[in-house]
Amino acid sequence: MVAKMDFYAICMASTKLKMSPVFEIVHYALMAVNIKRDLHNLSPFPYERKHPLASWLATIMICFSGGILSCLLFGKPLAVLLVNPEKIALASLLWYIVNYVPGVFSLLTTRPVLSIILALKEVHRLYNVHNGVKEAQSLHPYQPLILFTNGFLKGAAGEVLMFFAQLSAGYVKPNTHHFLAPNVFLFPSRLSCG
Numbered sequence: 001m002v003a004k005m006d007f008y009a010i011c012m013a014s015t016k017l018k019m020s021p022v023f024e025i026v027h028y029a030l031m032a033v034n035i036k037r038d039l040h041n042l043s044p045f046p047y048e049r050k051h052p053l054a055s056w057l058a059t060i061m062i063c064f065s066g067g068i069l070s071c072l073l074f075g076k077p078l079a080v081l082l083v084n085p086e087k088i089a090l091a092s093l094l095w096y097i098v099n100y101v102p103g104v105f106s107l108l109t110t111r112p113v114l115s116i117i118l119a120l121k122e123v124h125r126l127y128n129v130h131n132g133v134k135e136a137q138s139l140h141p142y143q144p145l146i147l148f149t150n151g152f153l154k155g156a157a158g159e160v161l162m163f164f165a166q167l168s169a170g171y172v173k174p175n176t177h178h179f180l181a182p183n184v185f186l187f188p189s190r191l192s193c194g
Helices: 003-017 024-043 051-063 065-074 078-083 083-102 104-108 109-138 145-161 162-169 186-191
Strands: none
Touching: 003 024, 024 051, 024 083, 024 104, 024 109, 051 065, 051 083, 051 162, 065 078, 065 109, 065 145, 065 186, 083 104, 109 145, 145 186
């Protein structure tokens, strides 16, 4: 009983953490690494060197995928995402650092650094799921399916939109869709919503 209350207190305390800038930096860096890794697996050449705009667009789409899907779910204009240009600039800066500064990509993909980044990303995911459920509850208070859907989309939006990010980059193969072979990023979102 005591351990359960402590876990609940830790979860509630983590939803009250200020996400900016540490957790957002971790999120943006991890999404830039994810896009770079996916595009390197799909293309035979360094994709970000040959098509930087497409690589940047795919990264920005994945970094803000929770907001994009939430806007589409609730019928809000996508221009709401442009209210904070600092976040877009921060995501663009991290995209540039991951793709063009020598050694950063290899450093971020080493096992110890990646373990720390993934742990911080899970705190960020918990925060996004909590905010997604709160947002849906303020708009549709007695609709549990909408609460679950928005919480899931806020937590796993990067994996949901990965197909469209690959499509915007021009490299899509049917057997590379992330729902066919879920990775470490999708599974915790399904668990945290249910």
